[in-house]
Amino acid sequence: MTTFEHPWGQLTLQRWPLRRNEPLQAWDNADLYLLNTLKARAAGPLTLVVNDQQGALALAASQHGPVISSGDSFLASRAQVHNCDLNGLPEQGAPLWPFDNLPESPDQVIMRVPKSLALLEWQLQWLSEQLARGTPVWLAGMDKHLPRQLVPLMQQYLGNGRAELGWKKARLFTASAPGERLAVAPYPTEVEGPMGPLTVHAGVFAQQQLDIGARFFLAHIPSNLPPGAKVADLGCGNGVIGLALLQACPDSHLVFCDESWLALQSARDNVARYCPESDSEFYLGDGLAGHDERFDLILLNPPFHDGHVVGDHVARRLFRQSKQALNVGGELRVIGNRHLGYHKLLGKLFGKVEVLGSNQKFVVWRCM
Template identity: 40%
Template sequence: MNDRMTTPWGELEPTRFPEDPRERLRAWDASDEYLLRYLADEEVSLDGTVVVLGDRWGALVTALAAHRPVQITDSHLTREATRANLARARADAAATLLTTQDPPPERIDVLLVRVPKSLALLEDQLLRLAPAVHADTVVVGAGMVKEIHTSTLKLFERILGPTRTSLAEKKARLIFCAPDPRRPRGTNPWPHSYRLPKDVGPVSGRTVVNHAGVFCAERLDIGTRFFLRHLPAGGGARRVVDLGCGNGVVGTAVALADPGAEVLFVDESFQAVASAEATYKASGAPGHAEFRVGDALEGVPDGSVDLVLNNPPFHSHQATTDATAWRMFTGARRALAPGGELWVVGNRHLGYHVKLRRLFGNSQVIAGDPKFVVLRAVRE
């Protein structure tokens, strides 16, 4: 596989984060190349404030480093990949890295958008950025054909202005939007809150807060519902981690059931951690909690945790992969004290019991139904 990206501004060697020599997925795709080629061919002026929203692994920001772009991302892994790729290109200080929770720039002259998987996240971010966009702002979106839908185009049109698409090249497509600052946009519906059903343990009837882009932000997903019904009994664990916390409903359930527990909420999504903190505060949980954006259990001391609860994702952007789950499991084994437990919920077909048995030397089925299984592994 060619690991060099050819751009109008030279060749790059962007990588994903964390870097893995066995990784077969590239840190860019045809839509990144299409977007950069368009900017060069059309001689788009990049002299003002250039904002890159949703850059997957920092390839766009690194390619445009000479123009000191502003990156806005929801992903800790993307931000770390961007830092590494900028350093590799010797452009460490050539970009401003913001999260989706940070205040955006006051003026945007060029807005480049890598279309995210979540339409809700796109809506939230376009609404947040719209006040900074003016009539002369160049707005160009990019994505693979399978990522761009009629609903995507309607969102650009409703929030920013008239929108059209390019022809497809190498299964990639561009979105062109002509901003109309006079366009009424309405209020931002995010974050979204809802009440939990009455049959999910300590959090029954409690309010869940979801920022845009968080998994199942408009309702409780069936996997989490199943997990909530089969959590370990409280009282024994003192240091608990809700790993890949999402909106934080699992860790909040533990905090409500065992006020003496110290709960650490961890996710690589800035939107998720903000949601978890809001959910926890809305619940009125009496215990101590910490909220951290990071890569799995990186930075958590060895042997310092009694219980890890995990509903691992099996997608990274559009790619299906077990790499994230494996990092979570290995991190949990390192962070757990002897006798500490990892509890995992997942689809049956993912075969997590095999990975856990290989890593921990044991794996026990706590509960199961035709679709999901809850597994327990003990650090011996």
């Protein structure tokens, strides 16, 4: 828990999901740079906040005027709700997910530069279509995370853009909206999967080709589940693993789960293309948290990146959720890079952990 001093006061902020002895604070100097800019240059009261990470931007900007918040991450939206409650602030309203239209025209935009260059392109195109001509757009990020192509991309999609001075290892970029679409972002892309081309929306993992981990995992998907078996594709991405299960066991009930709205939309599109009659559902959330169903099989290819943060904390959380969500006799099948040593974590949770397959880079475990 940290105290965030911003131009209109202070907030108590926590990173979410909560974890013990959290080493990271819930804001950084890029957030503060954007808020200082908002105070100094605001064109009016209504602010559109894009890619808020833990609620620092939206909650502080709400002290200036009304806020609309937009992004792709369920976890980020939930962090905002948590920190809103923590500070006794009124609810900010439901977030705008990708493809949503703005309910009204904002006076200015403050935007964190996302990690994914594809998501950045898509969002710049979205802003060009959604904003009134001349609306100021301010982007910021920490120097070590900024793409070199940022200004050229702003100029391509907004028609203008420039870098401003750096401040405390953060940098601000400014532009104004053109009021029309100037360029078309090349998303969604398609990658070749075992069943044919797969739709991959902007920012979803493996944008240009099916990743090698998923390819290896596909060889270890069961093909003999009983009819009606309940299966979760946890952290589904474009849905290729769950689709392979549906093709092998078409009578299964499959829940595709992800915290990315665009990942889940990719899975929806691909299921509609290849398994339109399947018994499938799509769950946007923190893994399986809040989902009441229990499963006979959970398939998991856990990420080891959480934004720009590298670590096993996401995998640990998903392993615990999987243990709690399995039926008696159910199993978790999980793939991981060999060097990550997930078998040590899994062995603390499951009574039986066995290797189903391995190569020089990956291991697939069966956990019961």
